Amino acid sequence: MRSAAAQRFAVLSALVTPCVCSAGPMSYFHTSGSAVDPITALGWGLGIACLAIVALIGVLLLAALFRARAPKPEGLVRTVSRSGSGLPWIYIGTGVSTVVLCGMVIWTLLTLKLVAAPHAATGLTIEIRAHQWWWEIRYVGEPPARTFVTANELHIPVGTPVSLRLIGDDVIHSFWIPALAGKTDVIPGQTNNAWIEADKPGVYRGQCSEYCGLQHAHMSAFVIAEPKRQFEAWWQQQLAPSQPPRSAQLVIGAELFRSRCAACHTVRGIGAGGILGPDLTHLMSRNTIAAGTFRNSPESLSRWIANAQALKPGSRMPQMDLTAPQLDAVTAFVQTLR
Numbered sequence: 001m002r003s004a005a006a007q008r009f010a011v012l013s014a015l016v017t018p019c020v021c022s023a024g025p026m027s028y029f030h031t032s033g034s035a036v037d038p039i040t041a042l043g044w045g046l047g048i049a050c051l052a053i054v055a056l057i058g059v060l061l062l063a064a065l066f067r068a069r070a071p072k073p074e075g076l077v078r079t080v081s082r083s084g085s086g087l088p089w090i091y092i093g094t095g096v097s098t099v100v101l102c103g104m105v106i107w108t109l110l111t112l113k114l115v116a117a118p119h120a121a122t123g124l125t126i127e128i129r130a131h132q133w134w135w136e137i138r139y140v141g142e143p144p145a146r147t148f149v150t151a152n153e154l155h156i157p158v159g160t161p162v163s164l165r166l167i168g169d170d171v172i173h174s175f176w177i178p179a180l181a182g183k184t185d186v187i188p189g190q191t192n193n194a195w196i197e198a199d200k201p202g203v204y205r206g207q208c209s210e211y212c213g214l215q216h217a218h219m220s221a222f223v224i225a226e227p228k229r230q231f232e233a234w235w236q237q238q239l240a241p242s243q244p245p246r247s248a249q250l251v252i253g254a255e256l257f258r259s260r261c262a263a264c265h266t267v268r269g270i271g272a273g274g275i276l277g278p279d280l281t282h283l284m285s286r287n288t289i290a291a292g293t294f295r296n297s298p299e300s301l302s303r304w305i306a307n308a309q310a311l312k313p314g315s316r317m318p319q320m321d322l323t324a325p326q327l328d329a330v331t332a333f334v335q336t337l338r
Contacts, residue, residue, distance in 0.1 A: 025205040028178040032204070032225075033197045035161075035181045038114040042107060049100065115182070118161035118195050126154065127165045130173035130186040130208070133215040133315065134278060134291040139235070148238050149266070151278035152291050154223045157231040158201050164194040174210035177223050183209050198225030205292075214314035220292025234285075241269030242281050242337050253333025256326055264316075267337060276316065284338040290315070302331045 031040045127138040137154055141147045156162045166175055168188035176183040177196060184194040198204065206221040226234070245251045254270050262272035266279045283289075286296055290312050294300040303310075306327055308317035322330065 026178050026207060031179050032199050032202065033180040034119060034199065035115055035196050036179070038111045039182055042111045045107065046104060049104065053100070118163075118197065120161055122161045122163040122195060124156065124160060125163045125165065126156075127167065128154070128175060128186070129167045129169050130175070130212075131169045132171065132213050133208070133219040133312075135175075135219075135221050136169075136278065139238070141235075146235075146239060148281075149279040150238060150282065151286070152221055152288065153286050154221065155231055155234050156196065156198060156223060156225050157228040158198055158225050160228070161195055161197045164196065166192045166194060171212050172210050173208045173212045173219070175206065175221070176209040177204050177206035177221065179204045180206075180223060185210060196223065198223065201225050201227060203287075215312055218291060218293045218312055220288075222287065222292065237285070238282055242267050244269065245333060245336070249329050250333050250336060252326075253329035253331070256322070256330050257333055260320060260322075260330075280334065280337055282337060284335060298331060298335060301334055302327060305330055305334070 028036075028040065028043075031037050125140045127140060129136040129138070135152050135154075136149065137151060138149045139147060164175070164184075166184055166186045168186045168190070170188060172188070173186040174183050175186055175194070180198055181194060181196045184192050186192065202225055204223040204225065206223065208216060208219040208221075210216075212219065245254045257265075257267065258270060258272055262274050264274040264277035266273050266275065266281060268279075268281045284296065288294060289296050289300060289304055290308070293312055294304065304317070305320055306322065307319050308315055309319055320327075320330075
């Protein structure tokens with residue numbers, strides 16, 4: 001049996017949780033883009049309308065419960081009589097409900113029209129391919145030489161609509177950045193289109209919202225919205241190859257990376273061209289590793305390289321079986337990929 005204090009705590013937690021979540025990184029109560037702001041307004045409007053209807057029904061019910069009743073007749077025989085017709089209340093209630101529901105339907109259709117396509121021509125197209133359990137992000141440049149691939153962190157310029165092409169690699173996933181756009185399923189064998197736009201700089205967290213296997217909860221995505229000039233500088237930096245190793249330890253680390261990791265990962269500039277795992281050419285420019293599971297720090301990198309299965313079971317990163325000096329060399333080399 002749960003104690004009374006525990007029960008009170010559970011009730012209080014249930015009441016407080018929505019307030020806390022409304023300010024959290026995955027909140028959809030406060031949004032920051034024209035692809036989702038109309039949906040947020042619709043959600044608040046429908047929620048308020050529903051609460052108002054529930055409150056009105058409650059008031060009318062209480063009024064009926066506490067309404068003064070006719071005096072009880074004397075004797076055993078009670079005469080049934082009708083003091084008036086209740087049909088006007090039915091007419092009024094039906095009429096008001098119809099108007100409210102029609103208004104909700106019209107508002108919903110107008111919202112769908114607003115978010116169906118960007119209000120202006122998109123200046124950027126990004127292809128996002130969902131894997132178990134990470135996001136491959138390809139920036140489509142013109143000319144094609146300006147195309148590059150990164151992972152899990154999506155950079156966009158503020159105030160610019162961005163077209164997304166969503167492709168599934170293995171199972172059904174769902175791409176969702178609550179503060180910037182609604183959910184769009186990512187289905188193998190099909191390309192779904194979506195768009196996002198951020199009206200202010202910031203880091204917006206997203207999540208795969210379709211159960212996709214063992215590590216579904218550890219398949220996050222991040223959108224970094226930044227001023228256009230800063231975004232263009234980041235793009236230019238991503239196009240550059242990795243820097244050649246400049247010390248004996250880094251040379252050893254690069255060679256170990258080519259022999260142990262290049263079958264899965266790409267690092268432009270050292271002859272590593274694997275495509276099964278994320279492109280690591282500029283790994284250290286990302287804030288997290290393993291699709292948002294860990295912060296991108298030397299300690300996390302070392303633990304991940306040594307035994308990824310211990311940290312994210314089921315991921316396709318095998319155990320590397322490196323000696324301590326080899327692990328230090330590979331970790332040191334990876335930290336130069338900026």
